[in-house]
Amino acid sequence: MEPPKWIIKFINFYCPPRLAESVIGDVWEQYLRDKERFSKFKSNRRLLWNAFRFFRPGILLRNSKTQLINTAMLRINLLLALRNMRKYKFYSLINILGLAMSIMFGLLVFFYVQNAIQHDSFHEEHESIFRLTKQYRSRETNELLSWNNTTGNQLATDLRNEIPSIKHITRLISGSGYVKKGSETFTEKIMLVDPDFFNIFSFPIIEGTKKDPLMNASQAVISPEMAEKYFGIADPIGKQMEIIVGNDLQSVIVTAVADPVEELNSLPFDVIIHIDHLKSLIQSEGFLIGYDVSFLETYLKLNPDENVAALEQVLTKTYARFAQLTEEDDKKIIKLQPISKLYWWSNKFAQDGEAITYNPDYVYILIGLSLLVIVIAVLNFIMLTSSQSLNRIKEFGIRKTMGAFKRQLSAQLLLEVLILAMAAGAIALVATYYLIPVFNNLANAKLNFRLTGELIGFIVILISIISIISSLISSGVILRLKTTSALKGTLNVGGSSLTRNLMVIIQFTFCVGLIVGTIVFKNQMSYVSNKSLGFEKDQLIEVELPKNMEGKAAAKAYEIFRNELKSNPDVVSTAATMTTMSVVHWTVFTFDQEDDSQLKITFNLVSPNYLSTMGLELLSGRDFREDDTGKAIIVNESLVKEMGWEDPLGMQIPGKDFNRSHEIIGVVKDFNFNSLHTEVAPLILATDVDYIMEGLTGISSYVWPPQFFTAVIKVVPGNAGHIAEDIHAAWQKTMSDLPFEMKYVNDILNEKYKEEKRYSSMINYAAGFSLFIAWLGLLALTRLVIQKRFKEMGIRKVLGSSSFNIILLVARKFVLLIGVATLLASPLAWWLLQDWLSDFAYKVDLNPLIFLFSGLAVIGVTFISISIQSLKISSINPSEALRME
Amino acid sequence: MKKEYLGEFEELVLTMVALLGENAYGNAIVDEISEKIGREVNLSAVHVTLYRMEDKGYVSSEMGGASNMRGGRRKRIFSVTNAGLQMLQTLKEQRQELWSLIPDLKFSSI
Numbered sequence: 003m004e005p006p007k008w009i010i011k012f013i014n015f016y017c018p019p020r021l022a023e024s025v026i027g028d029v030w031e032q033y034l035r036d037k038e039r040f041s042k043f044k045s046n047r048r049l050l051w052n053a054f055r056f057f058r059p060g061i062l063l064r065n066s067k068t069q070l071i072n073t074a075m076l077r078i079n080l081l082l083a084l085r086n087m088r089k090y091k092f093y094s095l096i097n098i099l100g101l102a103m104s105i106m107f108g109l110l111v112f113f114y115v116q117n118a119i120q121h122d123s124f125h126e127e128h129e130s131i132f133r134l135t136k137q138y139r140s141r142e143t144n145e146l147l148s149w150n151n152t153t154g155n156q157l158a159t160d161l162r163n164e165i166p167s168i169k170h171i172t173r174l175i176s177g178s179g180y181v182k183k184g185s186e187t188f189t190e191k192i193m194l195v196d197p198d199f200f201n202i203f204s205f206p207i208i209e210g211t212k213k214d215p216l217m218n219a220s221q222a223v224i225s226p227e228m229a230e231k232y233f234g235i236a237d238p239i240g241k242q243m244e245i246i247v248g249n250d251l252q253s254v255i256v257t258a259v260a261d262p263v264e265e266l267n268s269l270p271f272d273v274i275i276h277i278d279h280l281k282s283l284i285q286s287e288g289f290l291i292g293y294d295v296s297f298l299e300t301y302l303k304l305n306p307d308e309n310v311a312a313l314e315q316v317l318t319k320t321y322a323r324f325a326q327l328t329e330e331d332d333k334k335i336i337k338l339q340p341i342s343k344l345y346w347w348s349n350k351f352a353q354d355g356e357a358i359t360y361n362p363d364y365v366y367i368l369i370g371l372s373l374l375v376i377v378i379a380v381l382n383f384i385m386l387t388s389s390q391s392l393n394r395i396k397e398f399g400i401r402k403t404m405g406a407f408k409r410q411l412s413a414q415l416l417l418e419v420l421i422l423a424m425a426a427g428a429i430a431l432v433a434t435y436y437l438i439p440v441f442n443n444l445a446n447a448k449l450n451f452r453l454t455g456e457l458i459g460f461i462v463i464l465i466s467i468i469s470i471i472s473s474l475i476s477s478g479v480i481l482r483l484k485t486t487s488a489l490k491g492t493l494n495v496g497g498s499s500l501t502r503n504l505m506v507i508i509q510f511t512f513c514v515g516l517i518v519g520t521i522v523f524k525n526q527m528s529y530v531s532n533k534s535l536g537f538e539k540d541q542l543i544e545v546e547l548p549k550n551m552e553g554k555a556a557a558k559a560y561e562i563f564r565n566e567l568k569s570n571p572d573v574v575s576t577a578a579t580m581t582t583m584s585v586v587h588w589t590v591f592t593f594d595q596e597d598d599s600q601l602k603i604t605f606n607l608v609s610p611n612y613l614s615t616m617g618l619e620l621l622s623g624r625d626f627r628e629d630d631t632g633k634a635i636i637v638n639e640s641l642v643k644e645m646g647w648e649d650p651l652g653m654q655i656p657g658k659d660f661n662r663s664h665e666i667i668g669v670v671k672d673f674n675f676n677s678l679h680t681e682v683a684p685l686i687l688a689t690d691v692d693y694i695m696e697g698l699t700g701i702s703s704y705v706w707p708p709q710f711f712t713a714v715i716k717v718v719p720g721n722a723g724h725i726a727e728d729i730h731a732a733w734q735k736t737m738s739d740l741p742f743e744m745k746y747v748n749d750i751l752n753e754k755y756k757e758e759k760r761y762s763s764m765i766n767y768a769a770g771f772s773l774f775i776a777w778l779g780l781l782a783l784t785r786l787v788i789q790k791r792f793k794e795m796g797i798r799k800v801l802g803s804s805s806f807n808i809i810l811l812v813a814r815k816f817v818l819l820i821g822v823a824t825l826l827a828s829p830l831a832w833w834l835l836q837d838w839l840s841d842f843a844y845k846v847d848l849n850p851l852i853f854l855f856s857g858l859a860v861i862g863v864t865f866i867s868i869s870i871q872s873l874k875i876s877s878i879n880p881s882e883a884l885r886m887e
Numbered sequence: 888m889k890k891e892y893l894g895e896f897e898e899l900v901l902t903m904v905a906l907l908g909e910n911a912y913g914n915a916i917v918d919e920i921s922e923k924i925g926r927e928v929n930l931s932a933v934h935v936t937l938y939r940m941e942d943k944g945y946v947s948s949e950m951g952g953a954s955n956m957r958g959g960r961r962k963r964i965f966s967v968t969n970a971g972l973q974m975l976q977t978l979k980e981q982r983q984e985l986w987s988l989i990p991d992l993k994f995s996s997i
Contacts, residue, residue, distance in 0.1 A: 004958065021938070024950070027960030028913035028930055034956055052930055060935035 083418040101426035104379035111372040121345035132338035134300040139333040151355040152296035172196040175298035180246035190272040210258030219278040222254040248282035265448035268357040293325035364761040371768040382779030387476040416473040510823030517856035520769040536673025538617030542747040553709035566732040577615035578710035580607035592700030593657035623668030632690020641684035657697035664693040824857030912962040945971030
């Protein structure tokens with residue numbers, strides 16, 4: 003007959019003891035009466051409901067209220083806090099401003115990191131979606147040779163039949179292709195996938211078939227942007243779309259409109275079509291079967307409870323069987339990359355591929371900087387509150403004499419800090435809301451301001467940490483002071499306190515370190531962007547050649563286009579190339595050697611006058627001639643170095659499968675075609691791929707087939723607008739209505755290093771930001787020191803001291819502190835920067851003068867801040883200072 | 888000192904306490920409200936209101952008898968103080984005065 007014990011215990015737990023007995027009694031009584039009327043289950047439920055209803059402030063806080071929060075004291079403390087804030091407007095303002103700025107910075111970084119972490123997580127069961135990648139390891143040493151994200155065409159199909167635990171599997175390859183709208187043609191990003199793609203990825207289908215929208219080669223799924231572009235406001239479902247894939251014009255029916263979830267997706271698309279279209283893209287049959295040639299990516303979805311490590315081993319074995327790997331080959335180990343790792347670079351996987359990737363180093367720098375900004379703001383806060391509280395030392399003295407406990411005074415300080423921090427937090431939230439578009443622009447991010455629980459939690463934790471730490475330290479400083487001396491006024495208020503000096507040193511250490519870091523960062527960035535790349539990038543224009551022609555036709559089209567340009571006096575020369583400077587990952591060929599080792603060399607197909615057009619320098623041998631056969635190849639310095647050739651001219655690329663002879667006719671000076679992060683890789687330039695292809699045993703490529711995709715045009719300086727028109731006119735004359743795209747190589751290179759530039763400017767802003775906050779603190783601190791010594795200065799002035807002497811007097815101590823800070827900061831900054839620079843193949847030296855300069859800069863700024871404030875004293879009549887009481 | 892007011896629910900509970908006399912405790916008041924005016928109220932609401940009025944000085948309380956029905960717990964019996972009675976009285980007079988000021992109440996159907 004008794005109610006469940008735990009519910010009674012629960013009430014007993016929260017109910018104030020005075021009320022507990024009668025409350026439980028009443029609840030008990032009602033329960034017994036309920037049981038007469040209702041079932042046991044319902045009575046229990048009603049009892050529980052009652053227990054929860056009693057869990058309310060009116061009960062919880064009754065009587066115990068006085069112990070929990072002293073409302074009377076709270077009111078007074080609140081009043082005092084507000085009064086103090088009003089009285090010391092300047093300090094409160096600096097405190098709030100500094101805190102608000104740092105919290106805002108923290109919030110922006112929070113949004114940024116949140117977006118990066120949430121990338122690709124919108125897919126259902128995203129934990130069980132993987133990209134299939136290959137690791138190449140040496141058979142002898144197990145050393146990691148390289149990674150590869152691409153696989154052969156046949157793998158996905160074979161695996162689907164072979165391994166039942168793979169629920170879904172799709173091939174994925176994308177590239178730009180043409181889409182026709184009436185007589186016009188546009189370039190769009192086209193993605194070729196298996197129908198299973200939509201079982202793996204859950205891009206929201208906005209319109210059309212939700213399940214299996216892509217069944218066969220005559221269907222297409224498009225993005226909303228495409229729907230609007232090609233069909234306007236009309237319903238795109240069931241409409242026909244004309245796409246040029248490879249050489250073929252295909253007409254497909256739009257079956258669905260899928261949202262590419264731009265802000266969170268690393269696999270962007272405009273149009274998705276069936277993988278069967280691959281046939282039009284790649285003619286050579288050998289590519290579509292077999293395992294030697296890797297050119298597309300494979301994604302798969304497993305059961306949620308699948309053992310990934312075990313499956314990786316099974317896959318590795320199966321792969322070896324399919325690809326007929328022998329004991330002599332490098333080990334190829336299959337690794338499954340979770341799609342949550344697509345966006346963030348990770349050391350465990352290769353970074354190239356279809357997915358947009360992202361270097362987390364810069365995020366760590368940003369997180370570090372935001373922490374630094376917050377620490378600086380907190381330091382400001384502590385220094386200001388503790389020093390400024392010395393003004394209120396009498397207040398505390400009196401309160402202590404009247405019987406206030408230390409705990410109560412600490413509570414008051416905490417409350418004051420909390421009010422300031424909350425005000426700062428509110429300002430920061432509003433500011434962030436308005437700054438997010440600016441930030442998006444600066445960082446090329448797609449962040450949305452969403453008031454989520456995570457955000458609120460973050461800001462609450464941030465504010466609490468800031469308030470607790472700063473109030474603890476400042477109350478430690480203030481309350482240590484003796485009550486009697488506080489009241490007598492004998493306390494040396496302007497005097498030095500070890501804690502404060504320490505904080506000033508820490509603050510200045512950060513400042514010096516930041517300045518050093520910013521300078522080195524900037525130097526490195528400008529070094530990278532100004533470094534000679536080994537070719538003449540100025541006045542060089544790239545024009546995309548038609549994508550819908552096969553090799554011979556494309557070469558022919560290029561010749562006609564080139565002849566059209568020849569007559570133009572502004573055009574110096576025109577060449578054609580397979581891979582352009584805008585491509586980061588050039589096609590790499592693998593040649594098997596007699597000793598079964600593998601040689602990997604980057605390859606580019608070019609027209610004979612490529613070198614002269616690009617302004618590449620020949621080290622030895624000769625350039626291509628128009629009448630050369632395809633036998634002639636030119637290699638770069640790195641290749642010669644790697645092979646250890648004394649005299650490379652007339653030699654061949656070693657490889658056991660070569661029959662027909664090709665011949666090295668020249669060596670070109672290294673030019674940088676990948677990224678300045680890396681050394682220049684070995685390279686072959688050839689005018690005909692056939693002579694090289696026969697020795698080929700493997701390809702890893704995002705640019706294929708080997709044919710001319712781009713024309714490179716060298717023009718005379720000046721009249722750029724007029725040249726652009728001429729080239730366009732020549733294009734229209736020879737290529738009719740195909741889309742025309744031209745870019746200056748300089749712009750392309752800027753684009754290539756854009757991300758780095760963007761981060762460099764973000765980091766500059768952040769550093770400037772923290773320096774500004776630090777300066778605010780400095781300003782307030784010097785003002786405080788000067789105010790304390792107002793009278794002393796008045797006396798000095800009366801006795802004949804000059805203004806400069808007075809400034810020096812105040813500044814002396816700061817200069818000493820900054821000196822110590824510079825000494826502390828230098829090794830720290832040196833170590834951190836050395837670490838960062840080690841990533842670059844080409845880097846600046848760390849000049850010790852930078853450290854000296856940074857220290858001097860901080861001293862200079864300090865001097866100026868002190869001077870401005872001291873001038874006020876110097877300018878007023880000393881009698882005024884002395885009269886003050 | 889500002890003038891104290893009673894909320895509608897407070898007035899209801901206070902009236903019930905006055906009405907129940909010796910036997911005014913949580914459950915009895917809930918039952919009485921349900922019985923007299925057919926309104927289902929939650930026990931916790933009644934408790935909180937009673938404590939609030941105790942703070943205001945309109946009711947006082949003492950512990951009453953225990954019973955098996957209550958798991959051996961005693962009741963908290965409330966009684967109306969003079970101030971509470973005064974308040975009820977005032978409220979009633981105010982009501983009546985206001986009612987008398989309403990011009991002839993007629994039902995339109997007549």
